[in-house]
Amino acid sequence: MNARHATLLAGLAILLCLPYFTPTYFLHLLIQVLIWSFIFTAWSMMGRFGFVSLGHGAFMGVGAYVPALLWNYYDVTPWAGIPLGVMLSALLALVIGYPCFRFRVVGHYFALVTLALSQVVMLSIVAARDITGGSLGFTPRAAGHSWYALQFPEKSYFYFIALVLWLGGLAVWGWIDRGIGREALDAISEDEEAASAIGIDVMREKLRVTVISAALTALGGAIYGQYFMYLNPETVSGISVSLQIVFAAIVGGMYDMLGPTVGALVTISLNEGLRVGFGTHFIGAANTIYGILLILCIIFMPRGIVGTLQTMNMPRSPTKPVPTE
Amino acid sequence: MDIYLLEAVIDGILLGGVLALLALGLNLIFGVIDVVWIAYADIVMCGMYAVYWLYAGFGWPLLLACAVAIAGVAALGVLVHILIIAPILSSAPINQLLATGGLLFFLQSFATLLFGTDFRNLGIRLPIIELGEIYISTARLLAFSIALIGAIALYFFLKRTFIGTAIRAIAQDRDIVGLMGVDQRRIYIATSAIGGALAGLASCLLVLQYDVHPFIGNTFGPLIFMICVLGGLGDMIGGFVAAFIISQIISIVGYYSNTELAYVLAFALFIALMFVRPRGIFVR
Numbered sequence: 001m002n003a004r005h006a007t008l009l010a011g012l013a014i015l016l017c018l019p020y021f022t023p024t025y026f027l028h029l030l031i032q033v034l035i036w037s038f039i040f041t042a043w044s045m046m047g048r049f050g051f052v053s054l055g056h057g058a059f060m061g062v063g064a065y066v067p068a069l070l071w072n073y074y075d076v077t078p079w080a081g082i083p084l085g086v087m088l089s090a091l092l093a094l095v096i097g098y099p100c101f102r103f104r105v106v107g108h109y110f111a112l113v114t115l116a117l118s119q120v121v122m123l124s125i126v127a128a129r130d131i132t133g134g135s136l137g138f139t140p141r142a143a144g145h146s147w148y149a150l151q152f153p154e155k156s157y158f159y160f161i162a163l164v165l166w167l168g169g170l171a172v173w174g175w176i177d178r179g180i181g182r183e184a185l186d187a188i189s190e191d192e193e194a195a196s197a198i199g200i201d202v203m204r205e206k207l208r209v210t211v212i213s214a215a216l217t218a219l220g221g222a223i224y225g226q227y228f229m230y231l232n233p234e235t236v237s238g239i240s241v242s243l244q245i246v247f248a249a250i251v252g253g254m255y256d257m258l259g260p261t262v263g264a265l266v267t268i269s270l271n272e273g274l275r276v277g278f279g280t281h282f283i284g285a286a287n288t289i290y291g292i293l294l295i296l297c298i299i300f301m302p303r304g305i306v307g308t309l310q311t312m313n314m315p316r317s318p319t320k321p322v323p324t325e
Numbered sequence: 326m327d328i329y330l331l332e333a334v335i336d337g338i339l340l341g342g343v344l345a346l347l348a349l350g351l352n353l354i355f356g357v358i359d360v361v362w363i364a365y366a367d368i369v370m371c372g373m374y375a376v377y378w379l380y381a382g383f384g385w386p387l388l389l390a391c392a393v394a395i396a397g398v399a400a401l402g403v404l405v406h407i408l409i410i411a412p413i414l415s416s417a418p419i420n421q422l423l424a425t426g427g428l429l430f431f432l433q434s435f436a437t438l439l440f441g442t443d444f445r446n447l448g449i450r451l452p453i454i455e456l457g458e459i460y461i462s463t464a465r466l467l468a469f470s471i472a473l474i475g476a477i478a479l480y481f482f483l484k485r486t487f488i489g490t491a492i493r494a495i496a497q498d499r500d501i502v503g504l505m506g507v508d509q510r511r512i513y514i515a516t517s518a519i520g521g522a523l524a525g526l527a528s529c530l531l532v533l534q535y536d537v538h539p540f541i542g543n544t545f546g547p548l549i550f551m552i553c554v555l556g557g558l559g560d561m562i563g564g565f566v567a568a569f570i571i572s573q574i575i576s577i578v579g580y581y582s583n584t585e586l587a588y589v590l591a592f593a594l595f596i597a598l599m600f601v602r603p604r605g606i607f608v609r
Contacts, residue, residue, distance in 0.1 A: 050419070052419045102600075103603050104603065108418060109599065111419065112554050113596055115547060115550065116547065117596060119592050120593055123585045123586075123589045124589050126585045127583060243426050243430070246426070247423070250423065283438065283442070284433075284437030284438035285434075287430055288434040288435045290434070291430035291432070291434060294424075294427030294430060295428060297427075298413070298420055
């Protein structure tokens with residue numbers, strides 16, 4: 001145990017020192033990796049139990065747009081705006097989740113209902129173009145270096161914010177993983193009827209994990225907005241970002257704590273490497289390769305990179321079956 | 326009745342025809358193979374590019390270009406089944422859905438790589454029909470009629486031929502059909518080919534009305550899933566009716582306010598209906 005703690009501490013120390021000797025460009029990439037890792041981890045909290053949501057774009061969009069709109073129009077500090085956005089997202093998850101679980105909307109149907117939800121949010125943002133700027137995007141008013149506005153031109157500030165966010169996400173993952181609810185959720189993902197027959201409150205367990213996942217995704221979206229200072233309905237909500245979240249989590253491995261982080265690392269460095277490698281002459285080359293990798297990954301290693309590595313290391317460890325439905 | 330509203334209603338009916346055709350193809354694949362092709366609309370996009378290049382690029386006659394495009398998209402459908410679906414046929418259904426989601430990324434970005442993000446159109450302007458004070462686009466009327474003919478042809482194919490009967494049987498009970506001496510693999514490939522051909526036919530009809538670009542699938546793709554699910558995944562007649570309901574909503578709400586709001590309403594209605602009738606609105 002001590003050796004493991006030492007490795008963890010050393011890793012943390014390296015992460016803490018990184019901004020002092022990393023070039024700005026790499027710091028920028030690292031911040032992106034951390035923020036996306038957090039969002040992918042949030043998605044996997046549901047995904048690992050077989051609740052495949054294609055609607056996380058909706059939660060991210062609400063989380064990103066609410067604080068930005070409040071800041072620009074009513075001068076509300078993001079310190080109040082972000083919690084409000086997160087709460088709205090959680091409410092949205094509740095409003096969609098409750099009837100979904102009540103009427104047993106599962107599998108394909110759950111995926112498609114949540115897909116519709118992300119389209120509703122994206123198209124609403126586009127339709128309210130007088131307020132949100134529509135497809136042209138939205139820029140929060142710049143305030144220079146300000147804690148009140150949660151805006152920092154220096155990248156190192158955001159690096160630490162993103163680092164704390166990511167560690168927090170992992171902590172929540174660990175909390176769910178260790179809690180009694182995890183056993184219940186495992187049972188539900190195997191067989192919902194049987195789980196409810198042995199006295200598990202299926203509705204409560206499912207709703208809880210859904211609301212946590214949605215709230216954290218919204219928080220990730222809010223920090224994304226604060227960092228990039230530019231929001232676009234296509235990049236923070238809708239079908240494409242929803243699919244992007246799902247795929248990165250699957251590629252990395254959604255059944256392990258660090259899987260989604262590996263997913264973010266792989267997808268972002270792949271994207272960035274291909275972008276730098278091919279330049280702007282081959283727009284789409286990066287995603288073409290990405291698409292092929294995704295298909296291969298789902299066919300040949302449904303447990304993702306981390307999951308596959310683990311099964312290779314421990315051939316006799318009991319592997320969790322891929323969820324049915 | 327407002328004359329422009331009447332025009333919007335007619336427009337909605339005409340749009341519904343093409344959507345119904347697409348919903349039929351997706352429904353056929355779902356009902357028989359039990360897979361949701363998230364990339365279905367992007368396969369249509371490939372067909373639209375095929376027609377565009379053969380007609381406007383190489384100067385082929387339009388009908389020949391359409392025929393080749395339909396055959397090409399049908400072949401693409403078979404390829405998708407053999408390369409992507411067949412290897413994971415026994416794994417969780419959601420994995421199959423996600424694998425075709427990977428295909429969506431691939432097709433969209435591959436099209437961007439090959440053709441760029443320019444909007445392209447055939448440059449054919451079909452005349453507008455004037456009926457009293459109502460204007461109807463010939464392209465849409467043509468698309469509607471051909472979509473109907475396609476749907477009826479599919480109906481007779483499924484009812485009257487051996488393969489059609491086998492396809493319907495497999496949708497009802499996939500275990501028993503194997504015992505009756507039907508080769509599942511061949512039926513799946515035939516179904517994928519027909520699903521592809523319907524997408525190909527739809528792409529020929531759509532390319533007459535809309536500009537083609539790599540992301541055109543995103544505009545009507547989610548809509549087709551909604552229609553299929555509303556009608557009951559696998560229920561073809563239900564899907565056919567649902568296509569017209571959805572297209573009417575989009576057309577009429579779009580007339581009173583704007584297109585995005587019409588889509589928002591259509592999707593919101595879909596979510597609500599899923600709670601009331603989770604297995605489709607026409608399921609008894």
